Each structure stands twice: as structure tokens, then as C-alpha cells.
Amino acid sequence: MELRTAASDPHATPAEGYTVVAGVRTPGRWASLWRFRGLLGSFMLRELQVRYRQAALGFLWALLQPVALALITTLVFHEALHISVGDLPYGLFVYTGLLAWTYFHAAVTGAVPTLVNNAGLIRKIWFPREALPLATVLAVGLDLGFGTLLWLALLAFYGFGFSFLLLWAVPLLAILVAVTAAVALAGAAINVRFRDVKYALPLLLQVLFFATPIVYPASAVPARWRPVLDLNPLSCVVTGMREIGLHGAAPDPARTLLGALGALVFLVLAWLLFLRSERRFADII
Amino acid sequence: MPAALELRGVTKQFRRGGPAYGSLRDTLMRLLHRAPSEGTLVTAVENLDLDVRAGEIVGVVGDNGAGKSTLLKLIARITPPDAGQLTVRGRLASLIELGAGFHPELSGTENVLLHGSIQGLPRRTLRANLASIAGFAGLEEAMDTPVKFFSTGMYARLGFAVAVFAHPQVLLVDEVLSVGDQGFRQQCYDTIRKLQAGGTAILFVSHDLPTVAALCDRALCLADGRTVHTGDAASVVAAYEASPTPTDELG
Numbered sequence: 001m002e003l004r005t006a007a008s009d010p011h012a013t014p015a016e017g018y019t020v021v022a023g024v025r026t027p028g029r030w031a032s033l034w035r036f037r038g039l040l041g042s043f044m045l046r047e048l049q050v051r052y053r054q055a056a057l058g059f060l061w062a063l064l065q066p067v068a069l070a071l072i073t074t075l076v077f078h079e080a081l082h083i084s085v086g087d088l089p090y091g092l093f094v095y096t097g098l099l100a101w102t103y104f105h106a107a108v109t110g111a112v113p114t115l116v117n118n119a120g121l122i123r124k125i126w127f128p129r130e131a132l133p134l135a136t137v138l139a140v141g142l143d144l145g146f147g148t149l150l151w152l153a154l155l156a157f158y159g160f161g162f163s164f165l166l167l168w169a170v171p172l173l174a175i176l177v178a179v180t181a182a183v184a185l186a187g188a189a190i191n192v193r194f195r196d197v198k199y200a201l202p203l204l205l206q207v208l209f210f211a212t213p214i215v216y217p218a219s220a221v222p223a224r225w226r227p228v229l230d231l232n233p234l235s236c237v238v239t240g241m242r243e244i245g246l247h248g249a250a251p252d253p254a255r256t257l258l259g260a261l262g263a264l265v266f267l268v269l270a271w272l273l274f275l276r277s278e279r280r281f282a283d284i285i
Numbered sequence: 286m287p288a289a290l291e292l293r294g295v296t297k298q299f300r301r302g303g304p305a306y307g308s309l310r311d312t313l314m315r316l317l318h319r320a321p322s323e324g325t326l327v328t329a330v331e332n333l334d335l336d337v338r339a340g341e342i343v344g345v346v347g348d349n350g351a352g353k354s355t356l357l358k359l360i361a362r363i364t365p366p367d368a369g370q371l372t373v374r375g376r377l378a379s380l381i382e383l384g385a386g387f388h389p390e391l392s393g394t395e396n397v398l399l400h401g402s403i404q405g406l407p408r409r410t411l412r413a414n415l416a417s418i419a420g421f422a423g424l425e426e427a428m429d430t431p432v433k434f435f436s437t438g439m440y441a442r443l444g445f446a447v448a449v450f451a452h453p454q455v456l457l458v459d460e461v462l463s464v465g466d467q468g469f470r471q472q473c474y475d476t477i478r479k480l481q482a483g484g485t486a487i488l489f490v491s492h493d494l495p496t497v498a499a500l501c502d503r504a505l506c507l508a509d510g511r512t513v514h515t516g517d518a519a520s521v522v523a524a525y526e527a528s529p530t531p532t533d534e535l536g
Contacts, residue, residue: 005452006406006414016405017377017454020362021370022296035405042402050390124382126362127403196309282363283299 029275033128043135047110048142062143063150066102070095077215085217088246092158096245097214097238099151100173103144104180104234105205111136111184112191112201119285129278130271133188137181144173155245165244168251172240175256175263179233182266189270189277192285213238233259233266287374288336289486290360290455294369297330297355297510329355331510332369337486339454342477344501344518345490346525352510353490357381357457360488375454378404380445382459387440389433393424396432397447404451414450422446442469449476456480459490474500498522 016035018026033040052059070091077083078090085093111133115122118132148169156162191197212234213221221229229235236259240251330352337343345353358364360371361379386400397418401411411418419425422442432440448456458477477500481487491497497504497518504521506514506528514524 005450006410017372017374018362019370019372020359020366022366022368026362036402038402038406038408041408042399046388046391046395046399049395050388053390121386121403123358123363125379125386125403127405194309194312279365282358 025275025279029128033130033134036128036131039127040131040135040138043131044139047136047139051139059142059146062146065106066095066098066147067150069098069102073098073215083216089158092154093217093242093246094215095154096151096241097212099144099147100176100234100237100241101209101212101214103140103147103176104183105209106143107137107140107180108183108187108205109201110140112187112197115188115192115281116195116285122285123282129281130185130274133184134181137177137184141177144176148173151241151245160245161248163248165248165250168240168244171260172237172244172251172256175233175260176237178263178267179237182263182270185267185274186270189274192281193277208232208234211235217242230255230258231262233263235259236262286339287372288338289374290335290337290488291372291374292333292335292360292369293371295330295333295335295359295366295371296328296368297352297359297364298367299327299329299355301325301327328510330359330366333510333512335505335512337455337488339484339486340481341503342481342487342489342501344497344504344521345488345507346492346494346497346504346522347507351507353507354381354459355510356507357459357488357490360455360457373455376405376451377455377457378448378451378453379457380448380459381457382444387432387444390431392431393419393428393435393443397428397443400444400447401450404448406451411450418443418446418450421449438466438469445469445473445476449480452483453480453485456485456487457490458487460492494522494526 020026057064073094074091077094083090114132114136115129121127122129152162152166187197187201211228212232213229218229218235218239236251236255240256240259243249243251333352333356335343345356347353355364357379358381359366360373361377361381386403387396388399391399394415397415398408398411402408415428416425419428422439422445424439424443427435427439432443435443456477474496477487477489489497489501501518503516504514504518505512506521506525508528513528514521
């Protein structure tokens with residue numbers, strides 16, 4: 001049978017070419033992810049399709065995790081250890097934190113091994129390698145979306161009024177995705193070189209979980225430790241979400257700006273690290 | 286018109302024997318003791334020059350370990366050269382391992398979309414041409430089946446169809462066509478000829494010497510990463526066949 005080719009297709013991209021010079025980074029490498037945005041979509045779709053194809057509960061799993069965690073945390077920290085958050089319902093308070101945390105945790109844990117798991121692909125075909133970890137970060141974003149809808153439902157259920165302040169959730173969650181992408185890119189690149197990452201990552205995540213005001217309010221942190229908290233963009237996201245959802249106030253502008261800048265700097269540095277190490281991926285993976 | 290594929294003084298070295306990846310501990314110990322990296326440096330491709338013009342098929346022959354696969358990886362920018370430079374003009378597709386990008390749990394259709402976009406094709410272009418790709422692969426009936434149920438031949442046919450659909454200006458072929466049956470191989474050779482007629486520059490790596498002699502316009506013979514014979518395909522194949530067979534079989 002005769003095959004039509006992409007050349008005869010009006011939507012086909014013009015054919016591209018490249019020059020590789022030893023020791024010189026390919027110019028325009030940044031832009032290649034944009035040309036390959038269809039690939040990013042394909043990897044995301046693959047991830048979602050594979051994840052939910054054989055799981056009977058499907059997307060419900062995405063909601064079950066933060067809800068179950070919120071229940072356990074409430075039992076342990078509120079009922080047993082009597083951590084108090086004023087007159088706020090502790091379950092809702094902790095779910096607000098867990099919403100951001102479960103996304104970060106799932107995306108990073110999922111994205112870090114993607115390069116190694118796709119070693120066969122990396123050894124055979126060139127494509128912008130960052131598409132693999134970033135696709136996971138974006139695919140898990142679907143869970144974050146559902147989690148946010150549940151958060152809004154819970155706010156309504158507990159009688160918190162909706163206002164335009166809730167629109168702050170968009171930039172706050174964008175900061176969250178940026179930090180997550182940064183950690184995912186750096187982690188995935190380092191994981192190719194050092195398989196230690198597999199063992200170090202759960203430990204680091206556990207430390208970060210307690211270093212972020214999820215089960216406790218940021219106000220409980222002593223003043224001399226506060227700068228450490230402010231440098232963690234996750235803490236700015238969690239605190240901000242609580243401000244807009246539970247306190248009916250805008251997030252602290254200075255801290256939010258610091259969090260956004262921090263996330264951006266992390267992302268650029270992680271991307272540079274990734275592009276620096278990617279040249280050797282196929283040789284050492 | 287400049288050549289579609291151009292290599293100038295390309296060299297690639299590998300460290301063999303040392304740990305390619307490893308634990309942080311090994312690296313820290315090496316840094317602490319200022320020990321040089323372990324392993325010996327092996328030159329896989331040395332100072333190679335090559336031009337393949339549009340509409341030309343160039344064969345590459347040589348023993349295992351001569352640098353043929355490394356050469357293809359360098360051109361496909363999977364691995365970077367240590368010296369020299371190379372240029373690819375236009376879209377490149379490689380038949381290095383047919384179906385390398387396929388995911389076993391996904392259906393044939395989903396894999397065409399995935400594999401095509403790995404090659405840089407927009408998804409809607411692929412979706413618009415699904416029937417044509419499936420037809421070329423002879424898999425109209427199987428496109429909704431997860432490819433984990435495909436046979437090796439079906440896998441290869443679908444991979445080949447997607448790669449050809451990309452309409453490359455430069456095509457790399459490595460030994461892969463041996464997996465299919467006689468009919469599939471014939472279809473592949475016919476398609477390669479058709480791409481050649483359409484102006485695709487083709488680099489054809491194979492141990493199948495009669496095919497190289499018949500299919501290629503020119504050929505080069507590699508030994509230890511260097512070009513030892515070059516010229517018209519038949520005479521290079523004859524020169525390679527006349528050379529003594531080495532015992533060393535490093536892949």
C-alpha cells in the first residue's frame with residue numbers, strides 16, 4: 001500500500017536540521033521543547049492512559065490520597081497531640097496544606113525516575129529529554145485540579161464564603177508547579193548519574209514535609225526560624241492558600257513575591273543543570 | 286547544493302571498564318583520593334569525514350565494534366562528538382530500532398501518535414493520517430490492540446511506517462530490516478528506493494553485504510573507528526570481504 005507522508009500534509013512543520021559542534025552547546029536548544037510540544041502532550045497522555053487504564057477507581061485515587069492523609073493527620077496531630085489552629089477546623093486546615101504537598105510529592109516521585117525508566121528511548125532517539133520529567137509534572141497536575149475542586153467544595157461545606165480572593169489560587173498554584181518542575185528536572189538529571197537518588201529522595205521529602213507548615217500553622221514557627229520558612233516556596237504556597245481560603249485575606253505580598261522569585265530561580269538553575277548534564281545521558285544511562 | 290549529511294573530523298571516545306554511572310560514594314572517594322577515572326579510553330570513531338547528498342544511499346560496513354552504531358548515534362545526536370562537527374540538513378529519521386518508542390500498554394493508534402511526536406511531528410498531522418499509516422503497515426485491524434500483543438513483525442512494520450511517514454530528508458538505517466519476513470523486507474527496500482528517488486539522503490548500515498552492494502551507490506568500510514575503504518559499493522564490499530577476519534568481537 002502506498003503511504004502518504006508528512007510532506008504532503010498542510011499542517012506538517014517545515015523540516016528542521018541541526019549542526020553539532022564538539023564541545024559547543026547546540027544553539028536554540030531551549031526552543032526545541034516548544035517545537036516538540038506535541039511530544040509533551042503525548043507523554044502526558046501516555047502517563048494518564050497507563051495510570052488509569054487498569055485502576056478500577058481511576059481518578060478517585062487522586063482525591064483519596066490527600067483526603068485519607070488529612071484524616072490520619074487530624075487523628076494524630078489534632079485529636080491525639082492536640083495541635084490547635086484556633087477556631088479553624090483542623091481537618092480543612094491540614095487538607096489545604098496536603099493539597100499542595102500531595103501534588104509536589106506525587107509529581108517529584110513520579111518524575112525523578114522517568115529518564116532512567118525510558119533509557120531505551122534515550123539511547124535510540126533524540127528528543128528534548130526534559131519532556132519526560134515535565135510531562136509527569138503536568139500530568140499529575142490533573143490530580144491537583146481535582147484536589148482543588150474538592151478543596152472549594154470543602155470550603156463551601158464548612159461555610160467559608162467565596163470571594164474574588166480565591167483567584168489568588170491561580171498564581172499560588174503556578175508557583176507550586178514551577179517549584180515542582182525545578183525539583184523534578186534536577187532530580188531526574190542527577191538520578192541518571194547517581195542512583196543514590198532513589199534512596200535519598202524519600203528521606204529528603206520527609207524532611208521537607210515537616211519543614212513546610214502543613215500539619216502546623218506558619219505562625220507557630222519561632223521568629224528566628226522564620227527566614228528559613230520564607231525561603232521555601234512551598235511554604236509560601238501553603239500559607240497563601242490558607243490566607244485566601246480560611247482567613248478571607250490576600251496572601252502576604254512580600255512573602256508571595258519572594259516565593260515566586262525563589263521558584264523562578266530554582267527553575268532556571270534546575271533547567272541549566274539539566275541541559276548541562278543531558279549531553280552525557282545516552283552514554284551513561 | 287550542500288550535502289544533506291555532512292561530517293567533518295568527527296571523533297568519539299568512550300571510557301571502557303570504569304563505572305559509567307554509580308554511587309555517589311565512588312565519585313566522592315575518587316575526588317578525595319584524586320585518583321584518575323578508571324577504565325581505558327577507547328576511540329569508537331576517529332576523525333571521520335563523510336558527505337551524503339540528497340538522493341544518495343551510502344552503505345557502511347565493518348566488523349562488530351568498528352564504530353558503525355556509534356556513527357549513527359552521533360548523527361542522530363544521541364551522543365555528542367568529542368571533536369569535529371556534523372550537520373544534518375532537514376528532518377532526520379532513524380530506523381535504528383523499529384518501534385523503540387512504543388509503549389506496551391498503549392494501543393497501536395496511541396503509539397503512532399506517541400512515536401510520531403517523538404520524531405517531532407504534530408499530533409494532528411498524525412491523527413489525520415492514521416488510516417494511511419495503518420494501511421502501509423498492514424495493521425488496519427490491530428490498531429486498537431495494545432502493542433504488547435503485537436508480534437515482532439507487526440511491531441517492526443508499524444515502527445517503519447511511522448518513520449517513513451515523517452518523510453525524512455536524512456534517513457539512518459541500521460540492520461533492523463532483518464526482523465521482518467521476506468515480504469516486509471521487500472516493502473522496506475522498495476520504500477527506501479522511493480525515498481531516495483524523492484531526494485532523501487540515506488545512510489545504510491548492514492552486515493548483509495549483497496544488499497549493500499545492490500542497494501547503495503557508495504559505501505565506506507570502518508575498522509576501529511576509521512574509514513579503511515571508500516568508493517563505489519561493490520568495490521568496498523569486495524575489499525571488506527577480502528580483508529582478514531579479526532577474532533575480537535566487541536559490540
